[in-house]
Amino acid sequence: MLNTNCEYLRPEIMDVLRAFDMEEGEFTHYFSYSGGKFLNVIEYGSEFYDFTDEFEPADDLEYKRFAKRFAKLAFYKTLSKTTGKNLPWGALTGIRPTKMAFAETAAGRDFEKLFKTLCVSEENIALVKRIMDVQKPYRGGGKSLYVSLPFCPTKCDYCSFITAPIQKTRQYVDRYVDCLIKEIESVRDIVRGVRSVYVGGGTPFVLSAEQLEKVYSAIDGVMPRGAEYTVEAGRPDVFSEEKLALSKKYGVTRICVNPQSFNDKTLEAIGRKHTAAQTYAAYEAAEKFGFDINIDLIAGLAEETCADFEKSVEAAISLNPANITVHTLSLKSGAKLKESVKRLHIDEISQMIALSRERLSAAGYAPYYLYRQKYQAGGLENVGWCKNGKECIYNIDVMEELGDNIAVGAGAISKRVFPAGERIERFDSPKDIPSYINCCAEKIVKRIEFFK
Ligand SMILES: C[S@@+](CC[C@H](N)C(=O)[O-])C[C@H]1O[C@@H](n2cnc3c(N)ncnc32)[C@H](O)[C@@H]1O
Ligand code: SF4
Numbered sequence: 001m002l003n004t005n006c007e008y009l010r011p012e013i014m015d016v017l018r019a020f021d022m023e024e025g026e027f028t029h030y031f032s033y034s035g036g037k038f039l040n041v042i043e044y045g046s047e048f049y050d051f052t053d054e055f056e057p058a059d060d061l062e063y064k065r066f067a068k069r070f071a072k073l074a075f076y077k078t079l080s081k082t083t084g085k086n087l088p089w090g091a092l093t094g095i096r097p098t099k100m101a102f103a104e105t106a107a108g109r110d111f112e113k114l115f116k117t118l119c120v121s122e123e124n125i126a127l128v129k130r131i132m133d134v135q136k137p138y139r140g141g142g143k144s145l146y147v148s149l150p151f152c153p154t155k156c157d158y159c160s161f162i163t164a165p166i167q168k169t170r171q172y173v174d175r176y177v178d179c180l181i182k183e184i185e186s187v188r189d190i191v192r193g194v195r196s197v198y199v200g201g202g203t204p205f206v207l208s209a210e211q212l213e214k215v216y217s218a219i220d221g222v223m224p225r226g227a228e229y230t231v232e233a234g235r236p237d238v239f240s241e242e243k244l245a246l247s248k249k250y251g252v253t254r255i256c257v258n259p260q261s262f263n264d265k266t267l268e269a270i271g272r273k274h275t276a277a278q279t280y281a282a283y284e285a286a287e288k289f290g291f292d293i294n295i296d297l298i299a300g301l302a303e304e305t306c307a308d309f310e311k312s313v314e315a316a317i318s319l320n321p322a323n324i325t326v327h328t329l330s331l332k333s334g335a336k337l338k339e340s341v342k343r344l345h346i347d348e349i350s351q352m353i354a355l356s357r358e359r360l361s362a363a364g365y366a367p368y369y370l371y372r373q374k375y376q377a378g379g380l381e382n383v384g385w386c387k388n389g390k391e392c393i394y395n396i397d398v399m400e401e402l403g404d405n406i407a408v409g410a411g412a413i414s415k416r417v418f419p420a421g422e423r424i425e426r427f428d429s430p431k432d433i434p435s436y437i438n439c440c441a442e443k444i445v446k447r448i449e450f451f452k
Contacts, residue, residue: 004029009071015093016075019379020083031071038067040074049078076119089379090119095372099400101128127367134368141402142195144394148409150202153238157271160332162411162431163202172433177211179440183408184218186444190406190451196228196394203234209242216250228393230254236282237274248289255286258296262315269302283319292322292390299352300329300377309352317363322390326356328380330373346378353380360385369395410436
């Protein structure tokens with residue numbers, strides 16, 4: 001439980017506590033500001049820790065920004081001292097570190113200096129620099145289209161995405177697809193000029209070939225061919241030649257084949273209901289069609305050791321995909337696993353992440369985008385890696401918020417990015433499928449207004 005005399009600092013502080021897996025500790029926090037001095041006093045385990053930082057803010061906005069920064073830093077230093085641990089991102093809790101680094105640079109400041117103040121590790125500063133280099137050519141930004149298909153064969157235990165097992169939602173799929181088609185047609189004028197499309201899930205390939213073709217055909221009707229076009233086909237157990245051929249026919253350029261792990265024991269433990277052999281088969285089938293392929297892995301699953309994870313990284317590399325995305329397990333509410341896993345093995349997961357960076361770099365992969373999520377073990381991150389300049393533009397544009405994202409379907413959040421990314425407006429749709437179907441017509445009208 002956190003007691004603080006400054007409520008607006010609570011979410012920031014909680015982010016730091018969560019990164020140390022210490023949400024439930026007894027902390028009392030006193031904050032005060034006077035004459036350019038920010039004071040943070042933390043009472044923890046009958047000890048007091050006090051920090052004074054000097055800074056003269058130019059306005060209220062800057063005052064709040066620095067109050068948050070110093071409070072986080074005070075908690076980070078206290079916890080680092082009492083636990084004996086340094087976290088790789090230090091007191092930097094934001095979900096878009098690269099966006100922050102670009103913003104600092106654009107403001108004429110040295111992002112490295114800021115990151116060092118926040119106790120970010122040398123390795124992470126170097127990683128951010130590598131990503132910034134890869135992203136430079138894309139910084140102008142572009143519009144993107146997202147199409148949500150939140151249906152899955154079964155629900156994986158660790159997953160907190162808004163998606164349900166198809167057995168529970170099958171009766172809605174046809175109506176859902178009809179709504180989606182109307183939504184796609186309604187954004188015809190808005191999507192003009194988009195440079196990437198992403199059909200995401202869930203697991204889009206859980207739809208029948210007929211349903212999938214309806215969605216593809218609607219997208220084809222509003223999009224000129226030639227944009228990057230990803231389908232998060234998803235779990236290897238739903239792949240088929242027919243659906244891959246259909247994807248090719250409609251101009252899909254990139255397919256996700258997601259094992260998460262190449263260890264059958266782990267896959268069983270997390271309720272994935274497929275095997276590593278099925279991943280190899282799905283990969284081979286997708287490769288024959290000439291798609292760029294992305295492989296998703298997660299570090300920290302079930303009881304995996306670093307050696308288990310290493311096996312998955314090596315297996316992914318041996319397939320030579322254009323992209324490999326390494327996620328750190330994030331346990332949000334909504335995931336079945338949340339109740340069963342009390343403490344994550346943060347040190348071991350950090351080693352897994354370090355290993356993935358070393359192996360992927362040695363295999364010729366470059367990191368091209370990075371994001372963090374709340375509830376991520378050790379406050380670690382997700383990194384997308386690419387080979388031979390095959391970055392996924394969609395991931396860069398959306399994670400860095402470089403351009404408008406026109407998003408349709410249940411739970412989809414459209415974003416309007418105003419010049420220089422300074423202001424961002426969001427437009428969302430209901431997450432549950434019956435409500436989405438119910439208000440689709442109304443959302444169509446409102447989304448057009450939103451993008452005017
Ligand atoms: C929206 S999911 C869809 C992927 C697809 N349905 C599949 O599972 O193959 C995108 C990716 O997020 C990652 N992911 C899902 N739940 C996660 C969690 N709790 N922690 C970390 N990564 C997660 C997985 O790597 C997954 O492939
Ligand atoms: S990880 Fe993928 S397949 Fe599993 S429930 Fe989540 S979205 Fe569905």
